[in-house]
Amino acid sequence: MPLLHRHAVSGGVPLPYERQANIRTLPVQGTAQRFWDFPAAADLEEAPAIFMVHGFRGDHHGLLRIVEALPAHRVIVPDLPGFGQGAVLPGTHDAQAYADFVRESFGSLGLGPHTVLLGHSFGSIIAARLAAGSPELISELILVNPICEPALEGPKGITSKIAELYYLAAAKLPEGPGHALLTNPLIVRAMSVLMAKTRVPGLRRWIHAQHDAYFSAFASRAVVLEAFRSSISETVRDSAARLAMPVLLIAADRDDLGSVPAQQRLASMIPDAELEIIEGAGHLVHYEAPDTAAALITDFLKRRHATS
Numbered sequence: 001m002p003l004l005h006r007h008a009v010s011g012g013v014p015l016p017y018e019r020q021a022n023i024r025t026l027p028v029q030g031t032a033q034r035f036w037d038f039p040a041a042a043d044l045e046e047a048p049a050i051f052m053v054h055g056f057r058g059d060h061h062g063l064l065r066i067v068e069a070l071p072a073h074r075v076i077v078p079d080l081p082g083f084g085q086g087a088v089l090p091g092t093h094d095a096q097a098y099a100d101f102v103r104e105s106f107g108s109l110g111l112g113p114h115t116v117l118l119g120h121s122f123g124s125i126i127a128a129r130l131a132a133g134s135p136e137l138i139s140e141l142i143l144v145n146p147i148c149e150p151a152l153e154g155p156k157g158i159t160s161k162i163a164e165l166y167y168l169a170a171a172k173l174p175e176g177p178g179h180a181l182l183t184n185p186l187i188v189r190a191m192s193v194l195m196a197k198t199r200v201p202g203l204r205r206w207i208h209a210q211h212d213a214y215f216s217a218f219a220s221r222a223v224v225l226e227a228f229r230s231s232i233s234e235t236v237r238d239s240a241a242r243l244a245m246p247v248l249l250i251a252a253d254r255d256d257l258g259s260v261p262a263q264q265r266l267a268s269m270i271p272d273a274e275l276e277i278i279e280g281a282g283h284l285v286h287y288e289a290p291d292t293a294a295a296l297i298t299d300f301l302k303r304r305h306a307t308s
Contacts, residue, residue: 006253007296009280009289013202019068026108028101031087035078035109036060044072048114048139048301052077053102055121055145056231057224059084061214063120066144066286069294073116078105080123082223084214093223094230095122099129106137116301118142120286121257122231125238132242140304142248142297143236145283148258148266151232159194159256160232167228175221182224183216191215197254197282207287240269247273248300250293252281274300 021036040047050073052063060077061084067075079086081101082093091097106115117138119127124146131141151160166187170178181187192211196204218224247270251263260277267275276296281288 005275006277006279007292009198009278009292013200014065014206017064017068019071024109026105028081028104028108029089031081031089033078033081033087033101033105034060034085035076035105037109038067038075038077040074041071047072048116048305049074049076049111050116050118050142050297051075051102051106051109051111051138053098053117053119053123053127054080054083055123056227057083057215057218058121059086059214059217061210062286065290066294066297069291070297072298076109076111080126080227082219082227084217086219088219088223093226095125095129095234098126099133102126102130103134103137111137113137114139116140116142118144118297119146120144121147121283122227124236125231125234128236128239128243131245131247132239135244138245140246140248140301141243142250142300144250144293145252145255145285146236146249146258146263146266147231147234148236148251149262150235151257164232167225170221171225179221182218182221185212188212188215194256195283196288197252197280197284198288203288207284210287235266237266237269240266241271243270243273245272246300246304248297249273249275250278250285250296251275252278252283252285252289254280254282257283 019038021038024035024037025032054062059079063077081089115138117127124143170181188211192208196207198204249267253260267273278289278292285293
């Protein structure tokens with residue numbers, strides 16, 4: 001069983017962003033996709049590039065706090081196809097399609113085998129699939145709030161069942177009412193309230209504002225429903241045994257989508273894994289504890305590269 005370390009939440013109300021990205025539009029699978037490419041700070045020691053994959057219903061904005069806390073790294077964050085500014089793919093929008101998107105993105109961006117791949121939440125399933133299928137593309141894998149068990153088996157299985165019924169209702173309604181249900185601001189706020197665990201009032205308000213602004217930025221009802229079905233039917237466990245590279249798991253003790261024991265079981269399935277638990281945070285580590293997560297990432301990569 002990999003060692004389990006616990007860490008306190010660091011940080012508070014976010015400050016304004018400082019890093020500037022080169023926004024790139026590149027063809028992937030015959031579609032125009034958007035990438036935010038953040039150069040590394042010129043005055044810091046060179047570190048490996050990191051490609052980040054956001055979670056379900058999010059876009060690149062969700063990972064920007066972690067990007068801010070990793071100035072030594074070049075960081076590339078796309079909007080997943082069908083979300084944010086990402087164009088719709090010609091096929092379905094599930095974990096395998098998104099893994100294929102990441103694989104082709106590496107080629108379009110000219111990323112080498114020393115690139116680090118990071119995925120948050122649903123992005124952890126995507127990143128693990130890519131890493132298991134194409135291990136030659138990356139040097140390390142980092143999974144933040146990894147999906148370690150099916151949603152209906154998690155610590156809040158009843159909540160997950162309610163969410164499933166919500167998306168089922170959106171699917172059965174005609175297009176207009178179905179889309180309206182998915183974007184209903186009261187429901188989006190209720191989701192945000194359930195997910196946010198921080199007790200810092202200003203940070204909670206900021207998290208809700210982020211979800212208000214970006215949680216409904218999707219191309220179509222079909223995209224959301226396809227991605228949702230994939231997100232609740234697949235886990236990182238599906239790829240765990242085939243992950244041949246060093247893997248860092250950053251989990252949280254109040255995550256409703258993955259209990260600490262389930263995260264430990266996931267870590268035990270991966271040949272070379274380290275599991276870090278952030279205390280006092282939930283499924284929104286990227287919002288609630290980005291500095292803590294970034295410090296764990298920095299330490300992990302420095303140690304692994306020092307011995308490679």
